[in-house]
Amino acid sequence: MTVELRRTSGPDDTERIASALAMRVAPGTVITLEGDLGAGKTCFVRGLARGLGADPSTVSSPTFVIEHRHPCDVGTLVHIDAYRIRSADDLASIGWDELLAAGDAVVAVEWPSRIAPALPAVRIDVRIRHAGEDLREIEIEWVRPVDASQRCKGCGATIAAGAGAQFCSERCRMADLGRWFRGDYAIGRPIEEDDLHGDLRRAPGGDR
Numbered sequence: 108m109t110v111e112l113r114r115t116s117g118p119d120d121t122e123r124i125a126s127a128l129a130m131r132v133a134p135g136t137v138i139t140l141e142g143d144l145g146a147g148k149t150c151f152v153r154g155l156a157r158g159l160g161a162d163p164s165t166v167s168s169p170t171f172v173i174e175h176r177h178p179c180d181v182g183t184l185v186h187i188d189a190y191r192i193r194s195a196d197d198l199a200s201i202g203w204d205e206l207l208a209a210g211d212a213v214v215a216v217e218w219p220s221r222i223a224p225a226l227p228a229v230r231i232d233v234r235i236r237h238a239g240e241d242l243r244e245i246e247i248e249w250v251r252p253v254d255a256s257q258r259c260k261g262c263g264a265t266i267a268a269g270a271g272a273q274f275c276s277e278r279c280r281m282a283d284l285g286r287w288f289r290g291d292y293a294i295g296r297p298i299e300e301d302d303l304h305g306d307l308r309r310a311p312g313g314d315r
């Protein structure tokens with residue numbers, strides 16, 4: 108597990124760091140983005156777009172459409188806002204599994220905590236924090252399974268080393284996903300306006 112810490116002095120700087128990251132990732136990479144409102148998540152995706160050879164000016168917050176696709180040099184940059192994904196069906200409707208299986212897109216996910224069990228074990232987690240005025244602290248974590256051999260999160264069976272999978276079978280994966288979206292893991296209260304503006308770590312569904 109590798110964590111890189113960067114400090115940026117403004118949106119241009121944040122974009123530049125994202126561009127540099129984009130040039131180091133292969134198609135099939137999932138990059139999650141966490142940060143308060145105004146932290147610069149969209150700005151970061153714009154930088155990813157630039158680094159991947161997509162048109163950065165087409166990047167905007169996908170809040171009302173769940174996902175945007177941007178053609179780029181490596182295939183596609185897919186920008187997903189997971190906030191409104193409430194069920195395995197919602198996830199299926201954006202072709203999540205196919206997206207990961209195809210491996211021809213770089214996938215940037217805002218509100219990743221909403222789909223935590225569906226995130227691949229190998230991914231890059233980006234956390235952007237306010238550090239006063241225009242200053243931001245950006246943490247880039249290259250996430251990999253801790254052990255070579257893993258246990259299924261559903262039934263505990265051992266999974267083949269290096270697979271990067273979190274479940275032994277489709278059955279276990281779907282069962283876990285169903286439990287997640289039914290709220291077994293989430294805080295049992297409706298989403299409030301404050302959740303949109305508050306600290307992500309306290310967001311519903313963000314605790315596990």
Ligand SMILES: [Zn+2]
Pocket residue numbers: 259260261262263264274275276279
């Ligand atoms: Zn299992």
